[in-house]
Amino acid sequence: MPACPTLTAAATLLVPAARAERPGGQSLTMAESTAQALNSFLADVERRAFRMARMALRHDEDALDAVQDAMLQLVRRYAGRPGAEWRPLFYRILENRIRDLQRRRTVRGRVLAWMPWNRGDEDEDSDPVARAPDPTPGPVAQVEGREIGVALQEAIGHLPARQREAYLLRSLEGLDVAQTAAAMGCSEGSVKTHYSRALQHLRDQLGEFWT
Amino acid sequence: MSKENDPTEFERRASAVLRDGADGLDGATRSRLTQARHAALSQLGHESGWRNLRLILPGGAAAAAVLMALLWNFNGTVMPGGSGATLEDMDLLADAEGYELSQEPDLDFIEWAAAMGDSPAGT
Numbered sequence: 001m002p003a004c005p006t007l008t009a010a011a012t013l014l015v016p017a018a019r020a021e022r023p024g025g026q027s028l029t030m031a032e033s034t035a036q037a038l039n040s041f042l043a044d045v046e047r048r049a050f051r052m053a054r055m056a057l058r059h060d061e062d063a064l065d066a067v068q069d070a071m072l073q074l075v076r077r078y079a080g081r082p083g084a085e086w087r088p089l090f091y092r093i094l095e096n097r098i099r100d101l102q103r104r105r106t107v108r109g110r111v112l113a114w115m116p117w118n119r120g121d122e123d124e125d126s127d128p129v130a131r132a133p134d135p136t137p138g139p140v141a142q143v144e145g146r147e148i149g150v151a152l153q154e155a156i157g158h159l160p161a162r163q164r165e166a167y168l169l170r171s172l173e174g175l176d177v178a179q180t181a182a183a184m185g186c187s188e189g190s191v192k193t194h195y196s197r198a199l200q201h202l203r204d205q206l207g208e209f210w211t
Numbered sequence: 212m213s214k215e216n217d218p219t220e221f222e223r224r225a226s227a228v229l230r231d232g233a234d235g236l237d238g239a240t241r242s243r244l245t246q247a248r249h250a251a252l253s254q255l256g257h258e259s260g261w262r263n264l265r266l267i268l269p270g271g272a273a274a275a276a277v278l279m280a281l282l283w284n285f286n287g288t289v290m291p292g293g294s295g296a297t298l299e300d301m302d303l304l305a306d307a308e309g310y311e312l313s314q315e316p317d318l319d320f321i322e323w324a325a326a327m328g329d330s331p332a333g334t
Contacts, residue, residue: 011224012288023241031255031256034255035252035255038252039248040250040256042252043245045249046244046245046247046248047232047233047234047236047244048230050233050236050240050244051229051232051233051236060240064240064243064244064247067244067247068247068250068251071247071248071250071251072250072251073252073255075251075252075254076254088317095216148228149228149229149231149232152225152229153229153232171222171225171229172226172227172229172230172233174226182266199221199222202221202225203221203233207221
């Protein structure tokens, strides 16, 4: 029976001296086993990472860019770190990238607003911020007749950044408090506070429809 | 979760909805994520070259600065003050105010006056 690539790669990470084997019986080099382990890790997290980035940025292309950049940074800078550290490191890189894109978008929006051709009849299609859902009606008013998942995502998208990070890392990615604190670069107490506030906010927004 | 091992019903359902959403991504997005992953993995092992370059660059810059200072001396443009001129040149290169002084239009006059001051005959 051929060896499971994921388990083989994980085994070589846990026991560095061990040499994994290819299905044909040939042994893998350390670089190959690291590549396999990284591939398995990234394949496992990439969809949830995209969802997180999408909820924060509300833009598919920007979200894909953020995830791709996070993957590149992890591989280039942290491939040699123990596999157990990859998850918090990856999400820390991703959140930094998301914040960077949000800042650039804000600056771009300000600059574009000053351009003479954007005064008067503004083209909203050119500005991603303008294309983001209008927060004024709020998810509560929109929730009836719509998918609860969409309403939940919109409500999460309107959370303050740190609350959104804490909530998604805990709830979607399943990190524990310590791992979330490592990913966010803050104390465990802060994680608990952010998570608790996020949860309260979401309950306020969606709770009465969640039956 | 609100308690480590006891998430509320709301938390459980929200988690399930979010995970379903992540699992249900469209094929085009999944494909692009796979391409992004492969592109990232193709960079594996390339970091050592960049690290070496980052170590080499500062050393190379310092060596180039020393070489420039030596060439300056060999070309006969030694500043007044003899053997200490090289260090003074380095100070000038590193000093922003010195750079501003070198942009003054009367630099030729300043150099001439310094040379006159150092000349034993004053000629």
